[in-house]
Amino acid sequence: MNASEPNRSRPTAAPARILVALLALMSCAAGCKPADAPAASADGTRDKAGGPTIALMPKSKGNGYFVAAKRGAEDAASELGVKLLFDGPTEPDPARQNEIVETWITRGVDAIAVACENREAVSSSLRKARARGIKVVTYDADALPDARDFFVNQATPEGIGNALVDEAARLLGGRGRYAVITGSLTAGNMIEWQKAIERRNADRHPGLQRIALRPCDDLKDRAFAETTAILNAHPDVGLIMAICSPAVPGAAEAVKQAGKAGKVRVIGLGLPGENRRYLHEGVTDTVILWKVKDLGYLAVQAAHACLEGRLRAGATRHDGGRLGEVRVADGQILLGEPFLFTRANVDQFDF
Amino acid sequence: MRRPGIPAPSRETLLAALLIVEGAVFSVTGHGFASLDNVLGLARLACEGGLLALALAPVVLAGGIDLSLGSLLGLSSVVLGLLWRDAGWPWPWAAAGAVACGALGGLVNAVAVARLRANPLIVTLGTLSLFRGLAEALTRGVDTVTGFPAAFLSLGQGALAGGVPVQAPLLAAALAGSWLLVHRHRCGREWRAIGFSAEGALHAGVPVGRRRLQAHLLAGVAAGVAAVVQVSRVGQAKADAGTGMELLAVTAVVLGGTHLSGGQGSIAGTFLGFAVLAVLRNGLQLSDQPAELAGILTGVVLLGVLVLGARRGGQRG
Amino acid sequence: MSTDLRRARPVALVLGVLAVILAVTAPGFFSRAQLAPFLAGTAPVLVVACGMAVLMVTREVDVSVGSQFALCSVLLGLLLGEGCPPALGIPAAVAAGALLGAVNGALAAGLRLPGLVVTLGTLAIGREALRWAREGRFVQDLPPSVQWLGLGQSLGQWALALAALAVATAVSLGLQGLMAGRWVHAAGSDPAAAATVGVPVRRVTFGAFTLLGALTGLAAALNVARFTDVDPKTGAGLEMQVIAAALIGGVSIEGGRGGILGVSLGVLLLAALSPALVFLGIPPEWERVLQGAIVLASVAGGTRRAPGRPTP
Numbered sequence: 001m002n003a004s005e006p007n008r009s010r011p012t013a014a015p016a017r018i019l020v021a022l023l024a025l026m027s028c029a030a031g032c033k034p035a036d037a038p039a040a041s042a043d044g045t046r047d048k049a050g051g052p053t054i055a056l057m058p059k060s061k062g063n064g065y066f067v068a069a070k071r072g073a074e075d076a077a078s079e080l081g082v083k084l085l086f087d088g089p090t091e092p093d094p095a096r097q098n099e100i101v102e103t104w105i106t107r108g109v110d111a112i113a114v115a116c117e118n119r120e121a122v123s124s125s126l127r128k129a130r131a132r133g134i135k136v137v138t139y140d141a142d143a144l145p146d147a148r149d150f151f152v153n154q155a156t157p158e159g160i161g162n163a164l165v166d167e168a169a170r171l172l173g174g175r176g177r178y179a180v181i182t183g184s185l186t187a188g189n190m191i192e193w194q195k196a197i198e199r200r201n202a203d204r205h206p207g208l209q210r211i212a213l214r215p216c217d218d219l220k221d222r223a224f225a226e227t228t229a230i231l232n233a234h235p236d237v238g239l240i241m242a243i244c245s246p247a248v249p250g251a252a253e254a255v256k257q258a259g260k261a262g263k264v265r266v267i268g269l270g271l272p273g274e275n276r277r278y279l280h281e282g283v284t285d286t287v288i289l290w291k292v293k294d295l296g297y298l299a300v301q302a303a304h305a306c307l308e309g310r311l312r313a314g315a316t317r318h319d320g321g322r323l324g325e326v327r328v329a330d331g332q333i334l335l336g337e338p339f340l341f342t343r344a345n346v347d348q349f350d351f
Numbered sequence: 352m353r354r355p356g357i358p359a360p361s362r363e364t365l366l367a368a369l370l371i372v373e374g375a376v377f378s379v380t381g382h383g384f385a386s387l388d389n390v391l392g393l394a395r396l397a398c399e400g401g402l403l404a405l406a407l408a409p410v411v412l413a414g415g416i417d418l419s420l421g422s423l424l425g426l427s428s429v430v431l432g433l434l435w436r437d438a439g440w441p442w443p444w445a446a447a448g449a450v451a452c453g454a455l456g457g458l459v460n461a462v463a464v465a466r467l468r469a470n471p472l473i474v475t476l477g478t479l480s481l482f483r484g485l486a487e488a489l490t491r492g493v494d495t496v497t498g499f500p501a502a503f504l505s506l507g508q509g510a511l512a513g514g515v516p517v518q519a520p521l522l523a524a525a526l527a528g529s530w531l532l533v534h535r536h537r538c539g540r541e542w543r544a545i546g547f548s549a550e551g552a553l554h555a556g557v558p559v560g561r562r563r564l565q566a567h568l569l570a571g572v573a574a575g576v577a578a579v580v581q582v583s584r585v586g587q588a589k590a591d592a593g594t595g596m597e598l599l600a601v602t603a604v605v606l607g608g609t610h611l612s613g614g615q616g617s618i619a620g621t622f623l624g625f626a627v628l629a630v631l632r633n634g635l636q637l638s639d640q641p642a643e644l645a646g647i648l649t650g651v652v653l654l655g656v657l658v659l660g661a662r663r664g665g666q667r668g
Numbered sequence: 669m670s671t672d673l674r675r676a677r678p679v680a681l682v683l684g685v686l687a688v689i690l691a692v693t694a695p696g697f698f699s700r701a702q703l704a705p706f707l708a709g710t711a712p713v714l715v716v717a718c719g720m721a722v723l724m725v726t727r728e729v730d731v732s733v734g735s736q737f738a739l740c741s742v743l744l745g746l747l748l749g750e751g752c753p754p755a756l757g758i759p760a761a762v763a764a765g766a767l768l769g770a771v772n773g774a775l776a777a778g779l780r781l782p783g784l785v786v787t788l789g790t791l792a793i794g795r796e797a798l799r800w801a802r803e804g805r806f807v808q809d810l811p812p813s814v815q816w817l818g819l820g821q822s823l824g825q826w827a828l829a830l831a832a833l834a835v836a837t838a839v840s841l842g843l844q845g846l847m848a849g850r851w852v853h854a855a856g857s858d859p860a861a862a863a864t865v866g867v868p869v870r871r872v873t874f875g876a877f878t879l880l881g882a883l884t885g886l887a888a889a890l891n892v893a894r895f896t897d898v899d900p901k902t903g904a905g906l907e908m909q910v911i912a913a914a915l916i917g918g919v920s921i922e923g924g925r926g927g928i929l930g931v932s933l934g935v936l937l938l939a940a941l942s943p944a945l946v947f948l949g950i951p952p953e954w955e956r957v958l959q960g961a962i963v964l965a966s967v968a969g970g971t972r973r974a975p976g977r978p979t980p
Contacts, residue, residue: 061642062804062901090642090799093594098585099396103636106389107382120497121585124508185492185953186591194493214952215492220806220899221891225709229943232702233694246899249806253895257821258701274806277896469967470921476912477967481960487953598788605785612782643800650792654775657786661779 052110054303055085056296057100059117059141060092063218064271065245066115068351069140069296073113076300079321084300085109092117092187092218101125105132111303113152115140118188123147135306139299141189142332149306149313150331152299154290155338157189161196163288163338164267165205168239171265171285175207176238179230181251181268183218183244193243193269211237216247223250231258242268248287252278272341272349279343287341292351294323295335302333362608362660366623369652370630377634384637391516395507395584397629398518399424399577401622403596404603405529406573408621409566411604412533414546414613415464415471417567420574420600422482423456424593427578429486432496432588442503449582450575456482457571461564479597486590496588507584518580525573530618542566546613603628606653608660627652672840672927675918678966679933686937686944694947702943708825708894710939711832712737712887714932717910718839719880721931724914725843726856726876727923728776728783733884733910735794736768737903740888742798745807745898748814754893761892762885768794769881773874780870783877791907798900807898817893828890835883840928852876857924912959913938916966937962 056073058066070086077084085104089096097117102125104112112129116122116138126136126147136143139152155163168178180197182190194213201208212230216223227240231254240255242248248270255264261283268275270287278284301321305311311318318333320326327334341349360368378385403420410417431449434440440448456478463474510516533539541562544552553559574593582588607624609616628649635645690697697703716733723730744761748754772790776783816824843849854862855869863869892898915921916937917930938959945955 062799062802064804064806067803067805085639087636087639087642090646090796091595095581095585095592096642099632100636100642102392102396103389103633106384106386106392107637107639118495118585118587118589120495120587121589124504124584124586184591185487186589191493212946214946217904219901219904220897221709221895221902224895225705225942226946228702228705229946232696232699233943233947235696246901249897254705257705274808274897277809463964463967467964467968472921473915473963473967476908476915477960477963479960480956480963484954484956484958484960488957490953491951492953602788605782605788610782611784641800643796646796647793647800650789650796653792654786654789657781657789658775658779661781 051081051083052304052307053083053085053108054111054113054300054307055087055104055109056300057086057088057097057112057114059088059097059115061088061090063245064274064351065292066140068271068292069115069299071351072293072296072298073300074296075293076297076304076321080301080304082300082304089117092184095121097122098125101129105129105134109134111135111137111307113137113139113299113303114143116143116188117141119143135303137299137303137306139295145331148331150302150311150328150333152295152302152335153332154292154295154335156332156334157192157196158200160193160269160288160338161198162200162204163340164193164241164243164269165197165200165208167267167286167288167340168241168265169205169208171267172208172238174205177209177211177234177236178239178241179212179214179227179234179237180210181223181226181240181242181244181247182213182215183247184215187244190243197241197243216244216250218244218246220246220250223247224254227251227254228258231255231260231264237264239265239267242266242270244268245270245274248284249274249278252283256281256283271351272346273351275341276346279341279346282343285342287346288338289341290335290337290339291349297321298323298326298333298335362656363617363620363623365656365659366607366620366627369627369656370623373627373630373634377630377638381634381637382639384634387514389633389637391510391514391519393629393633394519394522395516396633397625398516398522399581399584399593400596400599400603400629401522401625402525402573402577402580403570403600404607404621404625405525405618406570407597407600407604408529408607408609408616408618409533409539409542410471410570411609411611412539412546412613412616413542413563413566414549415563415566416475416601416611417457417460417471417570418475418597418601419456419460419478419482420570421593421596421598422479422486423453423571423574424578424581424596425590426456426482426486426489427452427575428582428588428592429489429496429590431578431582433489435499436496442500446503446579449578450572453571453573453575453578454568455571456574457568458564460571461567464567465560465563483590483594486592490590492590494590497586499583499586504583504586507580507582508586518584521576521580526618526622533618538562538565543614546610546615548614599628602649602653606656671925672929675925675927676930676933679916679918679930679937682962682965683933683937683940686940690944690947694944697943697947704822704825704829706939706943707829710935711828712891713906713909713913713939714832714935715835715883715887715890716880716906717913717931717935718836718928719876719883720910721914721917721919721926721928722839722843722852723783723876723880724856724911724919724921725852725923725926726873727859728873728876729911729921730769730772730783730787730877730880731907731911732768732772732787732791732794733880734903734906735791735798736765736881736884737888737891737906738798738900739768739794740765740885741892741898741902742802742807742900744889744892745810748810748892749807751811754814754817758886758889761889762882765885765888766878766882769878769884770874772881773877776877777870777873783873802900804900806900808896810892810896810898812896815893815896824893828893831890835886836928836932843928848872848875853924855923909938910935912963916963934966 123144136148142151214226242251248268266284427449430452434448435445603625607620740761747757775786855872913934917934919926
């Protein structure tokens with residue numbers, strides 16, 4: 001160990017220093033205006049740039065899916081003259097979402113649109129936002145219903161689960177064994193989709209049997225390794241269902257490198273752009289998703305409509321701007337059914 | 352270069368100055384930064400991380416380290432949830448159970464380090480995986496416990512008179528308590544001595560084993576308490592709680608001037624270090640800056656403070 | 669060499685037990701279809717682990733290798749995508765890695781700051797900067813000729829595994845045979861004593877950081893060669909993986925001791941855990957518990973402080 005150095009920290013002076021620092025911070029706080037009255041945040045005049053401020057949060061920022069949603073949101077923002085804030089945890093992190101929502105409340109935004117990593121966790125902050133007069137809209141993954149004004153739903157978990165299982169059944173001819181690659185065991189909507197898959201499997205397609213469920217930690221390379229192991233451990237597996245978007249190309253590459261393209265089918269929830277090659281090569285049969293840009297667009301558009309009072313609780317229809325009229329049911333604004341990307345249509349899309 | 356007669360500013364002074372600069376800058380650029388609302392909100396959000404950092408400092412002071420605190424928080428959260436929901440314990444007892452779980456985890460770390468005579472870095476690297484794995488196994492990864500009674504939730508979401516969040520007095524108490532323990536009590540002197548030279552301390556009559564045990568135990572208890580705070584704040588108990596918090600705690604401790612080799616450091620520094628990081632994140636976000644920038648600047652602040660400290664006279668750990 | 673074998677014994681034992689269990693209950697694990705991609709995929713990890721082992725022998729540690737790996741991978745992907753030939757791209761990736769390692773080394777060895785702390789800082793900066801820049805977008809559609817370095821899959825997989833083996837052998841021989849290797853051991857076991865006999869301790873540490881960076885760049889290239897696109901999140905968790913592998917393999921965190929044989933076995937053991945669970949049908953939520961248990965068990969089994977060692 002190193003020779004002793006004079007102990008530079010002098011404990012007796014320490015409390016004085018903390019006190020000084022805290023006083024400095026406090027004086028900044030006290031010297032400025034007090035907390036803004038709740039009503040002020042609803043009238044959209046907080047931001048000097050004019051036009052309301054809508055804050056959009058993904059589950060995590062480093063995810064192509066949410067980047068695509070952001071692009072749609074930006075379209076809506078420029079169309080409606082809204083200032084768009086986009087921020088979120090850089091990794092899927094439930095506690096961090098809370099923190100960011102709380103900070104937005106302090107900052108003063110007019111509406112918040114969030115994709116919830118953890119339903120219950122973020123709901124407590126969202127309720128607080130609503131109490132302050134901020135409009136709250138969720139998209140992609142819902143919060144608890146009393147914590148938000150509307151949920152922009154691309155498709156219900158049932159819709160997604162049904163689409164996946166039905167497609168699997170179609171490809172396997174009603175009987176066969178399949179494996180599921182998920183993102184992480186704890187991610188909220190993955191859990192919902194899994195349950196929906198299990199239900200559909202049991203109800204409609206009892207001939208299908210799930211033989212493995214493995215997480216890939218949202219990493220393509222890991223999904224590759226998991227799929228390879230599954231292919232070798234269960235040579236009779238007929239289909240890989242990858243429900244986390246980096247897992248779809250990862251699984252496809254594994255099937256391809258194992259020389260089983262065409263023999264073991266690959267379907268999943270993923271971005272068409274990341275799977276274009278595999279779709280064309282016939283390794284991947286179907287990629288199920290929805291028009292993600294439209295989801296982002298609608299999230300901001302609906303939030304804006306809430307702000308303007310055009311969209312109120314109990315509505316059954318909503319004018320979705322460039323998307324036309326959309327259905328609203330039980331506080332959920334439905335984008336539509338899941339969309340199946342195949343070799344035939346994937347080139348029409350740019351995300 | 353140090354001029355004779357003028358002592359180099361200490362780490363605490365540097366951090367306090369940095370904090371003041373942050374306060375000044377963000378008051379201008381951040382919407383609503385300089386509001387009482389924000390300061391109180393910060394106290395609420397920062398409590399859990401602050402507890403971990405304050406509890407980690409004595410461990411590091413005594414020459415050890417604990418990388419498992421985040422995972423221990425997760426495990427304690429799960430224990431709380433399952434005790435309340437499945438075992439039917441009333442929530443105060445479930446919360447006590449979570450704290451006990453934290454203590455147990457700290458005990459495991461302490462015993463493993465002592466018995467296996469292995470480096471705490473390795474041991475806590477192992478327990479990091481072990482605790483998180485146990486949390487995942489108990490919930491099969493997917494289970495979330497929610498629906499806690501309002502009385503419990505008010506611990507994390509409620510406020511005392513004047514809007515002061517419940518976390519504020521808790522954090523203040525932790526700060527005061529750890530300061531007293533480290534700087535006024537024999538414990539602190541002995542931790543420092545152990546960190547400086549375990550053998551020397553042993554020969555000087557310091558109960559090395561017992562002090563190390565106490566440090567790890569305390570850290571574990573802090574993780575348990577932080578778990579209770581977090582579950583009541585977010586309203587759910589889940590296996591992935593606390594992921595990555597140990598890194599934040601280590602960064603705060605190191606930033607605060609506590610050497611990883613032990614023997615040197617202060618509670619004031621740790622708290623200031625933590626405050627600098629928390630205010631940085633909060634201020635940047637209120638200034639509409641992306642989260643990545645906060646991460647980058649955290650690294651820059653850490654390196655910057657270290658480099659400045661090195662310039663002033665080689666603090667090799 | 670005998671100390672290397674002795675240190676590698678605990679991990680060899682556990683690996684052996686796992687191998688026997690698999691051979692009996694799930695022999696498919698040893699089929700070519702599983703082993704070849706497994707070894708090709710583990711090759712990059714092994715290369716980084718060798719570099720980390722050398723660094724740990726000098727009593728330092730670098731927790732930013734994951735973000736170094738990601739940065740070099742993305743860089744290489746972008747270069748290859750622009751038509752740069754692999755013969756130029758791969759050295760560029762290695763050089764980039766070396767540069768990142770050198771930055772860490774300059775701060776740690778040059779300014780005498782603890783490596784763990786310095787690399788915590790560079791980890792945050794590197795990772796967040798890359799995230800900001802890529803926003804999660806893959807680097808896609810690399811020219812197919814780049815995959816497997818043009819050797820085709822079968823040959824390519826063995827080539828990657830052999831390349832990693834070659835690196836491991838070279839590092840091992842270097843540690844034992846070259847003067848630089850002896851310096852590394854000396855600097856790690858007792859820096860003060862080493863300095864007095866003329867070992868340039870700080871330069872050795874700087875060199876170790878740089879070597880780790882260069883090997884990380886090389887590993888990134890080996891990994892990119894397996895696919896035709898690059899996930900910017902690649903390398904997540906790499907630092908913990910290689911540090912754990914080194915520790916399991918007998919490298920001492922206090923410096924001065926460690927052999928590549930043990931490290932290699934440690935890498936294999938940790939990498940084999942995940943597919944082993946698939947073959948044995950164990951639910952995935954147990955993986956972390958097993959990882960933790962293995963690390964603790966290896967600690968209990970092997971890494972006791974040598975008697976007569978000066979108190980650190």
